[in-house]
Amino acid sequence: MFNMKKPLISIIVPVYNSQNFIEQCLKSILNQTFTDFEVLLINDGSKDKSGSICDSYIKDNRVKVHHKKNGGVSSARNLGLENATGEWITFVDSDDYIHLDFLKNFCESINNKNDFILQKVVRFDDNKSNEIISYLDTEMDQINFLNNYSLHPYYSAPWSKLLKRKIISDNNIKFDPKIAFGEDALFNITYLKYCNSIKTINKVGYYYRDTPNGLSKINFNFENDKYLFHKIKSKLLEYVPENTDANKKILEKQLIYVCGRVINSIYAGKKKNDLTKTSSLLKDFFIENEYIIYHLYRKSKGLGFILSCLLKSKQIFLADKLLKHIIFR
Template identity: 45%
Template sequence: MPKISVIVPVYNVENYIEKCIESILSQTYTDFELLLINDGSSDKSGSICDAYVNKDERIRVFHKKNEGVSIARNLGIKRSLGEWICFVDSDDWVENLYLEKFVENKELDEDTMVSQGIMYDFISSSDENFPFFIYPDKICAEEEFADLFTKYNLLHNGCPVSKLYNKNLLVKKSIYFNPSISTHEDHLFVLTYLLYCKKIILSSSIPYHYMIRNELSLSTKYHTSEELIEVSRLLIEKIIQCKSKYHFSQDCFNRAISAFGLRQLLVAARNSHQNNYHDVFADLRDRKELFLNHFVAKNLTNSLFLVLLFNNVPDCFLYRLIRLQRNLKKLL
């Protein structure tokens, strides 16, 4: 029984998967298994994974039809044998201390999460790499979480990678990725796990390299208004639950609810179309109190739109403004 199960969802990454696998096999900590979940790749990714099975007995490969990253990760959780679970994305790579830094602290109880920093690694760009989410070496009990969330923006770190989760807690509390949404499903997973934590261990290590390429990223993909409204509802619900349990500062709550709940509604409005904009605007008006009491506006455009929305400007006029804004962005 390995101590750690490393789960890697794989989909059409033939140019990157070998570097990812090699980086995991090069770990200084060796008591792990590597689960490669091939999510119906149409390129050579699946055969590359199969070739590695013969090179290292710690590797297991699962081939399935393409159903998305959430179902692939969930399959990895269910098939894992380790006491602890971590994730690596198949087009990223990790330094050789990635796993060791997770377990070097001996205070790993079932209701614990360990979180390390992440390095943003730019490809084909003049931008320099920079660390994303930097933490000190710190062990925090539940009564310290409020200060922790405020000081280190933990609610904003929705990346499932560079964290260690307890397998038994995941299964016992049925914590899995939501396959019905394709954005922020990872953030919902992390927030749900946090609701059951009694200890958080932070590490100053930054061994995870999150690769930023010129290709279309998930964050720029189009999502329907209906999906974004559902995502907003789920995120707001989780953040309110975290606030109720851990009693962190109002400023921390406002920033989190704005960034990961209310802004999804604004994107939903921007993505609305002729047949659904009335319903979308109605959903925003239903959240009026949250907007008025907690929204932290980042630009004048959003502020102006909300003023018009909440002052009963006709929907048809608001929709024309949104279309004009979209057209101007295309021109620019």
């Protein structure tokens, strides 16, 4: 039986209602200076012309189109992972585009030890552009990477990264469809556990379009954010145990953004709230994470230290009052 040569890289593009941008995205992919790749376009139930635009590119034998019922970006990326055949995986959002040397930059850093390769990102809109993710040319282990880079949404996004498909498939790593925000951070933290060496590249390869309806524009949601916090922390604790001050600093750095989201989602912009409910939330969630709370508010004129002490001593009523003062002042 004739076996077609598998591509070195699979590019997974989740597509949803992006008819205005998808062609720029696809042209930037298909015009790459490095050509040993496949493109998996996952049309996630688009209601505009995105699906038919994707189909029009099937004439290029590197392009494979999958149409599915709308299920969210996580389910779309997971379908891409299930059908990818490349040795390496990268993701591109359908309203973004990539530099002509994006794949070439990655391939120059592929060796026997690097498991995770990342390059710089520029954010742009109709009026301006600026670099939002910067890297030096360096290789590092997990701990050094976690010490240098946090789980801010830009750094935790799946795009601008190259990952080994074998690591993903061997460890059944998927995007969690239960959450609508931070699923990429959880995916990356889970993947990072199995990486021996992480390579960062001092070259701009990815252009992120800042649009009002972009994939990352998600409002606060308590259940989502609480679930995300616990999942990320549990994954981190598998290889960064909470047993030293140095490790706690890593956990602070990685969890501070999600922790802030949880606090904001508890109060949801309301100065008045059900203290009984809030007390339960604070008791169940924050007392064991008081050092992260302190880190979050450490620059608030000593209020972070006071809040940390209140949580340690389970003074929930006063902690609630102080949180409201910090949030609504």
